[in-house]
Amino acid sequence: MNIRRAIVGWVMVLSITLFLGFPLGSLASHRWGCWKYADYYINWYNGGTGDYYNIYNEEAKTDSNAWSPYTDIFLNPVSAAGTSDHANAYxxxxxxxxxxxxxxxRGYSGCTVFNGRARLNQSYLDNxxxxxxxxxxxxxxxxxxxFGLQHNRNETNTCMNDTILSAPQPNLHDQQLINSIY
Ligand SMILES: [Zn+2]
Incomplete structure (x- = not known):
């Protein structure tokens, strides 16, 4: 899986892709640009369906090492997608x-994210x-x-490594990086 990074209009994109095309290499800071939400309190819309709803919920909120509360980020569940201070997942x-x-x-001012969107592609994931x-x-x-993290290919115990699919959690480095940002 390589890094695919694209600017599509005003949309900034990072994806986990299917095909190995780039040599492995370390990324200096594991920080994705300067992106960050305004503060640690972020509205979280889980628009997942079926078991994907559970998967998002586990990764975001309920696993012991879910982003919230494992890091200083607090994800506030909301019942509808939003664009003001929201992470929306589908x-x-x-x-x-x-x-x-x-x-x-999908929406930002300077480095401040207003509207981030995560999507999982069942066309592959359900094959x-x-x-x-x-x-x-x-x-x-x-x-x-x-939340502002780039890939991390230096460690194999983090979901931020885009060359593996076997570590469904942030690790200590992710925790420390998030906490330093927020
Ligand atoms: Zn990625």
Missing amino acids: NGFYGATGWLGLAEI GSYTRTNKKHVACQEVGHL
Whole structure:
């Protein structure tokens, strides 16, 4: 899986992709640009369906090492998607896009994120090749991107490593980086 990074209009995108195309290498800070939400308190809309709802919920809120509360971020569950101070999460059959999951910064001012969106692509994830752990890894990673984290290929115990699909949780480094940002 390589890094695919694109600017599509005003949308900033990071994805976990299917095909190995880039040499492995370390990324200096594991920080995705300067993106961050205004503060640690972020409205969280889980628009997942079926088991993806559970997967997002586990990665965001309920696993012992979920982003919230494992890091200083607090995700406030809301019942509708929003654009003011929101992380919105979805799944769907998006077709042969080349990505298993995608994180997009869709609204911002300067470095401050107003509207981040995570998506999981069932066109691949439901094709029989991916375990529930794999799906959790992707969900964890896309959500983590929205908070301002880049890939981390230096460690194999974090979902921010985009060359594996077996670590469905942030690690201590992610925790420390998030806490330093927020
Ligand atoms: Zn990624």
